[in-house]
Amino acid sequence: MFEAIAFYLFAFLTITMFYIAVTTSQALYALSALAAGMIFISAFFFILGADFLGAVQIVVYSGAVMALYAFGMMFFDTTREVKEKQGNKAIIIGLSTLAALMVVVIVAAPIVGNNIEALYPSVDATKNVQEVGMVLFTKYLVPFEVAAVMLLVAMIAGIVLAGKKMDLSVTLMNEAEIMMMKEEDKNKKAHS
């Protein structure tokens, strides 16, 4: 019973939050709603006994990602109301309703899950973090490492793209301008 109440409560909350996130014209609202929604999602994780996931969700999403977005928002100065020209709303609504409906139609049908055996059974919910660690560092060691590489890539990408060097484009400059820029660079370095 508790589970049911919790599920519906959080379901309602997440749906509302995400709905606000995609519909509001205030970027700040959207951001807050998104963050809230994500925290509520972590609640599902806890309900489902995925403690580790819940923690990661809160830390990574609500913490890191949201912080990043918040910074970005300040940078873009989108705290004011965002005006978006909307084209044909019918298409959007129609498409999404259709999508949702159809998936729901199928999902609502009973899934044959009886004969599925757990490949990596989680025996005890309390030791979730430990188990996750176990699986993560055996079976999913490689993906984990690749994910690390991915984060590295993302980091480098972020640095490169947001970096100062992107302000001037060598691509658009002719040879003389490039030489001048180099000279300036050298001078600057010499000065400092």
Added chain:
Amino acid sequence: MEIGLHHYLVLSTILFAIGLVGVMRRKNLLMLFFATEILLNAVNISFAAISHYYGDLTGQMFAFFVIAIAASEVAVGLGLLIVWHKKHNNIDLDNMSTMRG
């Protein structure tokens, strides 16, 4: 009233659809990115639920990696937005259609 896997799947699907709506209607790139986060999060719920009901950890793993991916995307996406914003002082995708046909 037992909460079964279906409930989670339906919820997940609805959230996914909300994400899709966002993806389709948002013109502000930053908020568009929010919508893509919703997509991934919606799926994560399902993964966790399936994982739970099957008693299998793989789903959680998947969700975990999805989170990592989402985080990386944010970094790159924001990087791109910043560059664009620096040059054009806006992040509206309607201003972004020099290439067509």
Added chain:
Amino acid sequence: MVSPANISMESLNLITLVPMLIPIIGALLIIIVDLFKSEQDRSLYVMLSLLILGVDFVALMDTAGVFSKNGTIMGVFDVMLIDGLAILSQFIVVGASMLFIPLALTHKRFHEFTYPEFFALFLFMIAGFQFMVATDNLILIFVGLETASLALYTLIAMHNRDKSFEAAVKYFTMGALAAGFFSFGSMVFYALTGSVEINQIAAVLEANNYADIGFVLVGVVFLLASFGFKLSMVPFHTWTPDVYEGSSAALAGYMSIVPKIAAFVVAMRIFEFLIHSGVVWLEVILYASVVITMTMANVWALVQTDVKRMLAYSSISHAGFVMAAILIGTTQSNSALFFYWVLFSFTNLGSFSMLWISRQKNLPAHQQSDHSYNKFAGMIKTAPVAATIMALFMLSLAGLPPFALFWGKMYMISSAVTGGYTVLALIMALNSAIAGYYYLKLIVYMFMKEPIVENGGHVYSANATLSLKTIIGIAAIGTIFAFVAVNQLLEFITAFVYNSGY
């Protein structure tokens, strides 16, 4: 119960990781070099990357040797899967990358190559693709895919002009949506089978005799959408022309080959077992999308005014053409896919390199875009050799014998014929004829029109350096003399594909 893992190193088969580790290490090496001494010339990084890729290539050859001796290798808790497909596609990935990287040494300077990070990201991207193809675990596929994609978005944006940002953002956003689709699709399969490994998914579905076909199809739809995006199947292709136009010609050429072969391999792994299990729906849908992609892309390519955009549409069409291999799903067709793609790499990289070599920084008044058709008007008069080579690439793309792509096309159509897809074979053939028009259009401009004033021959090699010329030379030789190597290539590919059970 959690018990300490008792795992012997041998069972991990770490050799399976070697080809991916090399570029990762190489990328780190480049970053470290940069840390120690910044502001180095790009030629250093180009050569470093080339060396690393060379080593990778050799490692791949080793792996290939092992494969041909022992068959498919699973490694690192069965996450890694080195079969023929993985090896072949990695060969293409690494080989095409080796052909790409010297294109950085242009005569003019471009923004991205001033960064050592460019080369690091490039190598990371290669590693990402390698992971993507060398596994049947959806998680690793996803992570590899994203690693590669994120790096690629950045590489595009680093060209640093408006169009490239626009391209990167478009690509990124749609990529994010595709990622959502991918995860949803995986979720459905996971829900159905409790596994994220393709062979197990297949086994489970087989065991319960596809009881819940509707749900399977939902999963298929989402995966199809996400790979449709990667492979630029209509209507998920919309990013392709814009992204190709926005990025540098060299990178566009690269994008037309490497990400696609990786995606093809994954698509092959996912969809073929479904088709073989008699999922009629998928067959019909794939049939339709192959035909639509081929035809519509050709039709759009007809009306383009910019050569690069035309080539973008043309590569969509080629992808559609090759997608037929997955639909047909015989050993011959799967071999044809790789065969085609190897030959396509040469030709397409060659033609994009020709655009790259003629890249100007400032457009003259009569030229609307970087590589508009009329830029090439009368090229035979001012730069005969370049025009001839370019024409050669175009003829090859059109599928004119004896140039490289003809053999691919022929083998592919033959596989359709043998697979019983007669109508498809005819459609494929006729599409080549439609495609002939726009390739011909460029030839017409080059050979039959008068040069536009102020259009001296130097424009066509404004960007030329020895390394670019070398790459074009290699591509040209590969294109012309493909028939010499076709037999060995075909035997090699067929053996690998056959031994992987496809």
Added chain:
Amino acid sequence: MLDHILSILIFFPALAGVLGFVVNKNSIRSYGVAVATIEFVLALWLWFVFDSNVSGMQFMEQIALIPTFGINYIVGVDGISLFIIILAAFFTMIGIASLGETKDIKNMIITLLFLQMTMVGVFAALDAIVFYLFWELSLVPMLYIIGAWGGPLRIYASVKFFLYTFAGSLVMLVGMLFMAYFYYQATGEWSFAILDWYRLILPESFQLWLFVAFFMGFAIKVPMFPFHTWLPYAHGQAPTIGSVILAAILLKMGTYAFIRFSLPLFPDASVYFMYPIAVLAIIMIIYTAMVAYAQKDVKQVVAYSSVSHMGVIILGTFALNVEGITGSIFLMIAHGVVSGALFLLVGVIYDRRHTKYMSEFGGLAHVMPRYATIFGVMLMASVGLPLTINFVGEFLSLLGFYKQSHILTLLAGTAIIVGAIYMLAAYKKMFFGVVTKEENKHLKDVNKRELLALIPLTIITIWLGIYPKPLLGPINTSVEAVVSLMHEKSLSEEAKQRIPSVAKDMALITKPTGEAH
């Protein structure tokens, strides 16, 4: 060298073409003439060493190309292809020799040499894919010739020519792949060798479909009605040399392919489709002749007349007996000579007046008597007067087809009437009457360089009209082999009846002699 004479014939011009890039612009014409002459001499030598009594392939060479997939470089020559090869060499030679003032002459000559490679290649190829290779490759030089040196609509014409033929041949490629697949199913081995395919007996239903697939490729090339509309454009826009080679050689590829592929591979289908194709051929003959009559441009007259004559060739081919097929092959050569000459002649007047409209001329016989005479000879050859080269071919073709259908032959025979109508009308408009235009009053008669090309053609036209035996003999021998093969292979009763059995012992399928080396 004899073992490789065909390869030399094929690749010598191409090699010379590559080397031609180095030759100075001012000497390129001599270079071209020299190369083409050497090639022609080689071709004549081939004739000289050719054994007329052997019905099968001679001078076969085989080099593995893609053995895994059954594709090998196999070339060989028999009576059917021998003379077309010689004709190709001949026309390239006189084409280059008679080349007038041309811009970018270097490109033109190199292109012509490449074109020659593809032409010889098509007729010598004995592997379907190699055949296809040269077949497609021949489009490129022609595209360039029309597109770069043609008239005002040249780009439209060249692209149309290319795409149309290209589309058709792609369908043919599918057919070839099917054929190879059937061979694979039958024997467990891939092979694209034509001689291997000859051994394959296909069920009639397969034959029908494959016949159609091959037909698409060939019919567009020929070009058969209703696929002919590219031809008037191509001819109308092409420079003289382009038209000459197009009409003399390139069109023959289609009809040659019918005899090389369609007939022996699909005897039953050939019988099945005989009437429909004959009807098409008759439409070609009459309809295009009438269209030719309505033309205002003399080159278009000749262009449409080509289509009309190709109709007779097709008809002869589908006579399915020795007389008809021999006749059609002979007519290919004859039509090559005559239409080539006619295009050269049109080129002569075009060079002088830069117009091809007949209304611009009139009374030319007064000012250019030699020109009028040669034109007259070619005109008479074109209308198929006995003792000219065309008559032999037309006579045999019609004679052959008469065996199959009387009524259709009667209809097709109107070729000799309608042909005379448009040709004589054109001749009258151009040459008879009084000179009305001031520009025409002082036209120069044909000069030496033009005579160099025209006189040999005139001589051939008459010589082979009187004494066709040197050609008919070898052709006949090989055709007999083809017909006997068809007879043996055919399955249905009707086909057995329609295709006569040739009593003589024929060995068309000989093992490649090149293997021993």
Added chain:
Amino acid sequence: MELFLYTALFAPLAGSLFAALFGASKKTKIAGIVPSALLGLSLLSSTVLLILVFMTGRTIHVEMMTWMAAGDLYIPFGFVVDQVSVVMMMVVTLVSTVVHVYAIGYMDHDKGFNRFFSYLSAFVFSMLILVMSDNFAGLFIGWEGVGLCSWLLIGFWYHKESASWAANEAFIMNRIADLGMLIGIFLVYWNTGTLQYKEAFAAMPSLDTAILTWMGIFLFIGAMGKSAQFPLHTWLADAMEGPTPVSALIHAATMVTAGVYLVVRANPLYSLIPHVGLFIASLGAFVALFAASMALVNRDMKRVIAYSTLSQLGYMFAAAGLGAYWVALFHLMAHAFFKALLFLGAGNVMHAMHDELDPFKMGGLSKVMKGTFVMMTIASVALAGIFPLAGFFSKDLILEVAFVEHHFIIYTVLLLTAGLTAFYSFRLVALIFHGEDRYKHFGIHPHEAYKFMLVAMSPLLVLAVIAGAFKMGYFGMVTELLPATEYHVHSAATYWIMTIGTQLFVMGAIAYAYKKYTSKDIKVPDGTSKMENSFGYKLLINQYYIPYFYENYIVKAYRELSEVFWTKIDQKVVDATVDGIANIFYQTGEKTRVMQSGNLSTMLKWMVAGTVALLSLAVAFGLAARYSVEIKTFLSGLGV
């Protein structure tokens, strides 16, 4: 003897080539003399051959070389000199020698003198091939060869529009007939397996009559063209545009009789199919009358003679059709002599009158042109068939044949025609040579032709007079080859009545013509007289409106249809379809490229739309799969 054969055959060719050498250079007499001399040589050889054949009855057959051989077909260049062909050779070489010599004078002032002799000798060569060939294909070579030369010679004065038009008309009409001939040859080949006369005719008796009938019909169609039988006759009158020697040689004496020769040559075939023969005879008789009627009113001297030729050809066909091949051949020979003579005489008149052709504008020329007058009169007498000139023997014979064979209609028609012939012949003579000197009104000063021209004509004159004397010798010779039917009217009385009656009838016609046209009232008709406005006159002068019909309903229709084919069908349908298909693709591209709006939002929507579309298909399929049983029951409930 082969030497003589080859000499006879190739001497004209040598002459032609010799003259051709001077083709582009200025007129030179030698270009006329040498071919004439060579023709003389040919004539000599023919005479030798004739004597040989006549004396020994031997025939000469040579095979020079293979022409065509393919499959079972074998065609050599074979030549045969037998009783029939040697007669033809004699006729051809003799008349052409005369004409050649004559033409040296006639063409004296023409720029194309050299060219003319080249053509003329080439014609003789072709004609000799035609008559000497031992097979149908060789016959066809000659057949087309004479067609070509006829085209060249009719259109000799090519600057005249009418001349080149007439040349083309002649060529094309002949081609129509040649098609029939060709088909006939095909029939012969496929049924007898050979084209050699000997073998083919030997095989024919064993063939089905239907096949033989078709053979006969198609071969005769060929003959109809060359011999200008109805309805392919219009070209002959128009062919008079050529120089007069040409008309004499080609369009009177030799080429036009090729059809008769063919029927004679193919007598074994036609003997097997008498019903076709009857048709031929009927057509011949019809043409005889038909042409003669047109000759009655025509005001062009040469055309009158041309119609007369046509009419006489009708006679020949009537004879040949009735199986009297030797009679036909005999008339052919006799006709060649007097008709050539008539034409050459007309040529003299034309020369004298500066190419004036209307006899109404002449009159009284006998005073200035005695020689010509005599010759033409004798020729006309011969033509009319007055005893004892050539025409009497040959033409009366034909009448007898018709009578003896009991074809009285044919007989009557031919008899009537004989009267008409006499009338129009002497109408011409009277108008030209007698009566007022009407030419003076036109300021013409006529003069007699060169002497040597008259001398050249004299052999013809002699032959026209005495040819009848050869009848018996001729009969003895040719019947070695041809059916030797003798046509005698059984009762002598009937014979005499017939003969004398005919003679009287003819003479009456002559007298009437003289009476009518020597009168002083003859004026140049100006289209006002009553007769000229009568229906009959109009019908005849307009040649029964047949040329008009051809021009308006065939030529014009053909031209217009061609135009329609080109502009409407070829361009608007066939080509437009091809371009249309190409355009469909291009237009689809243009129309749908807006899909690529460049707007990211649209792109995303496309992606979602694609997914949703696939999804709905998947759902539909999934539902259908799940409820397949229910759907089936439902459908079966509906009765599907």
